[in-house]
Amino acid sequence: MNILDKIAPPLIFCAVAGLFCASLTAQQPVTVRKVSVTQDPPLPLPPPEEITPPTPQRGLSLTDLEHIALGSNPSIGRASALVSAAQGNMVQVGLPPNPTVGYNGQQLGSGGLAEQHGVQFSQEIVRGGKLRLNRAVAEQELARAQQELAAQQQRVLTDVRIAFYKTLIAQRQIDMTSNLVRTTTQGADVVDALIKAKEATRLDVLQSQLEVENAQILLKNARNSHDAAWRELSSVIGDPYLQEQALRGDAFAPPCEIAFDQALARVHAASPEIAIAMSEISRTRMAAERARVEAVPNVSLQGLVNPIDNGIGGRPDGGVTVSIPIPILNRNQGGIMRAQSEIVAAERALTQLELSLKNRLAPTFERYSNARNQVERYRTAILPAATESLDLSRKMYQAGETGYLNLLTAQRTFAQTHLQYLDSLRQLRITEAEIEGLLLSGSLDVRGR
Structure with missing residues (x-):
């Protein structure tokens, strides 16, 4: 038996076991390499053989991260502040005008013969229910701000779920490729030993080196x-400076059963975007009512008390003035027209949004369906076939029916098949999160207001 027959079979068996076990350990917490997230340029990665795995620790779960994000993501704090601003506006627009008090002096400079010194006050009385309607409009603006807060919270949750599963699956890819690097490196060592024993060629050396480089x-x-x-x-x-640490989660759970029509109905029924559009319709209707009563004139009252009157008689006197504008020329015709047009625009915006949601769901659902089909095919057919193929290649090599480099190629194909499976799984988890998150993501994108 030559050196190849002595060394290669146990090596390949360990390689297969290592790679296959890496794909079946999804239920265990994933330990992530610890590095500091700073604004400095990242240092070059050390060679794979010099990387020491961190000590396992209790991992952060998806629920833990969601709780942190809801309390720390600045976009939620911003949306909460806008809700408070809308509450303040609702209080303010319903307050009546303040009364006015002042001094009134007449016939000044008459040498004290006709001077009058008095206290003057005035008050505007708002009629037509304008203050009540002001508050009704502001109430709908508050409802809109609250729904925008709910939408932002959902965006944050979706983003956290996507990033969580990306990190879990990326760690599994590191595990898989690390095993591939280790086994291809060991395979290159075997070829070196064969070269020394004059049982391999320069072509074998180059091929084994290519396998190592591809794995790297x-x-x-x-x-x-x-x-x-x-x-x-x-x-x-x-928390951009959060130290990397273990994550607890199962990225390999069975896919969710999602149908397009059911997903679309759920989005239409539960999406904060729909609620925002409906709040805008209610606001424009209240604004139209407010525009109609704008022509109802307010009453202005003025009063004057002169406790000191140096004129004829010298007794205190006073005066009262009541005034009201006559809405002949300006009955707020343009304001009413604008308000009615805004109602139509808001109703059309709701219809547009419903169609937009369907339009956004269509490509997302396509990616979900493709990823789900791929994951199921990998699990039920492709991965078992790849495992069997590698096992047969090992047996054929042991029987002398194939070369060692062919066995290395089969091993690489096995690993790449698992990596492609992980790519499909990542896409599946992303699209599931997007659909379950009502198509709301991009929490850190800068928006208006």
Whole structure:
């Protein structure tokens, strides 16, 4: 028996076991490499063989991260402040005008013969229910702000879920590619031993080195994906300097059963965007009522008391003035027309939004359906076939029916198949989160107001 027959079979068996176990340990907490998230340029990654896994610790669950994000994401604090502003506006617009008090002096400079010194006051009386309607309009603005807060909270939750599963799956990709690097490196060592024993060629050496380099590329890509996913996660929870740590979750759970019509009906029934549009319709209707009563004239009262009157008689006197504008020329015709047009615009905006939601759901549901089909095919057919193929390649090699490099190629195909499965699984979790999140995401995007 040559050196190859002595060394290769146990090596390949360990490689297969390591790779296959990595794909079946989804229920265990994932331990993430600890690095500091800073604004400095990242240092170059050390060689894979020098990376020491961190000590396992109790991991953060999805619920933990959602709780942190709801309390720390600045977009929620901003939306909450806008709700408070709307509450203040609702109080303010319903308050009546303040009375006016002042001094009134007449016939000044008459040498004390006809001077009058008095106290003057005035008050505007608002008629037509204008203050009540002002408050009704502001109440709908408050309802809109509250729904915008709910929408922002949902965006945060969706973003957290997406980043959470990206990080979990990226760590699994690191595990898979690390095993691939280790086994291809060991395979290259085997080829070196064969070269020394003059049982391999220069072509075998080059091929084994290519396998190692390809595995290193896959590992580096997996680490880059993990770093990006963690940075995204730490940003959406509102703590960009959060140290990387273990996450507890099951990215390999069975897919959710989602039908397009049911998902669309749920979005239409529960989406805060729909509630915002309906609040806008209510606001425009209240604003139209307010515009109609604008022509109802307010009454202005003025009173004057002269306790000192140096004129004829010298006794205190006073005066009263009542005035009211006559709505002949200006009956707020333009304001009423504008308010009625805004009602039509708001109603059309609701219809537009309903169609927009369907339009947004369509490509998301397509990606969900494709990813779900791929995940199910990988689980039921492709992964078992890849495992069997690698096992047969090992047996054929042991029987002398194939070369060692062919076995390495089969091993790489096995690993790449698992990586493609993880890519499909990541896409599935992202689209599930988007659909369950009512198509609301992008919590850190800057919006109006």
